[in-house]
């Protein structure tokens with residue numbers, strides 16, 4: 001298992017660091033490191049964090065297995081074709097050569113739930129962690145849980161659509177979390193209707209807290225180094241705050257989260273499987289940089305003109321300032337500054353701050369749709385919406401140029 005993790009290249013940042021650490025022989029972080037490069041401790045922490053991000057459930061099987069009974073429905077009704085159709089991804093690098101060949105040649109049956117169980121046994125389904133045991137001489141899925149990678153990783157489709165190398169930190173905007181939860185035999189019809197209303201790429205991380213229903217788009221978990229205002233509403237000053245929130249209150253991990261501003265205090269179980277993992281998890285996420293835009297994906301000349309609009313007539317830079325394109329470290333904004341507002345219910349009002357953070361824009365090319373509710377389908381829509389709502393008086397050419405600039409970042 002360790003071998004397969006080390007074989008898996010990290011698509012984004014710190015590839016060299018991880019290679020060094022993996023090549024170092026594994027045993028307790030000794031060896032490797034060396035005088036050049038980041039401190040060995042930090043490199044080891046990042047490797048540990050990647051393992052947690054991809055494979056750790058924090059004991060949330062208590063929720064996904066004992067309560068939602070997802071292991072039953074996966075074993076009987078979720079063939080790989082179904083799993084891929086609801087946006088789950090398969091890590092091609094976890095597939096042994098014979099399985100990969102079988103999938104290519106069609107001898108592996110992608111319409112059988114048994115194949116899904118086999119893929120879970122290989123740790124090949126991104127964000128799902130299964131325990132497969134032999135029951136009556138047959139492989140049976142006895143436990144299943146989810147990891148951070150479920151929503152915040154995708155794959156590069158290099159093997160086939162939905163099957164490829166992991167892209168950690170990239171939001172899975174194909175993933176229909178609501179449709180997945182609605183498969184549970186433990187969810188009643190009324191709740192199913194709510195989950196099925198979300199659609200792909202969205203999730204409501206507050207529904208089970210306040211009972212209101214309005215999902216937000218799954219955001220990237222990359223490009224957050226140096227930003228001390230986490231989530232759309234800037235609820236936390238570091239990633240670990242929100243990681244604990246999600247691990248405990250959303251995934252069902254064993255541990256505690258409390259937030260006086262929301263009058264919220266949740267404890268699952270009697271042991272804490274979350275706290276000790278937060279430093280490594282945070283270190284890994286901070287090592288994930290926003291992916292740069294492919295050169296062929298935008299018009300460079302238009303982007304250069306758009307940069308002038310961004311800093312000038314568009315007034316974008318008043319909020320999206322600095323190298324990270326956000327004033328998040330000093331300012332949060334009233335709901336009215338979000339182009340998705342007014343909305344009912346207001347997402348800001350459901351949060352701890354009741355405000356919005358101006359979104360960091362690095363990597364924006366990669367994750368349409370935009371704004372927390374996904375109401376702008378493209379960056380052209382974003383630019384046009386600002387022009388209208390803020391009465392900027394931009395020409396169609398300036399709007400188009402501004403969109404090209406956003407695409408280039």
Ligand code: HEC
Nearest residue numbers: 147148150151203217218219221230231232239243246247
């Ligand atoms: C079921 C889907 C889902 C899972 C699983 C999930 N997240 Fe998220 N994550 C979201 C959504 C939706 C948001 C947006 C919430 C908000 O900003 O209010 C979010 C926000 C975040 C943010 C804030 C990003 C920013 O721009 O400030 C971070 C960091 C993050 N998640 C990390 C994690 C980690 C680490 C885990 C595992 C412990 C995890 N998430 C598990 C859906 C998920």
Ligand code: HEC
Nearest residue numbers: 314316319333337338340356357358359370371372382386
């Ligand atoms: C008054 C502050 C302010 C100004 C001025 C401003 N923005 Fe924003 N921007 C925000 C806030 C706040 C958000 C988050 C809104 C949300 O998610 O609902 C945001 C979100 C965005 C997003 C969505 C990013 C994502 O990941 O979904 C883009 C793109 C964007 N702004 C571009 C621009 C452009 C281009 C301009 C100039 C025309 C501009 N902004 C002007 C505050 C501002």
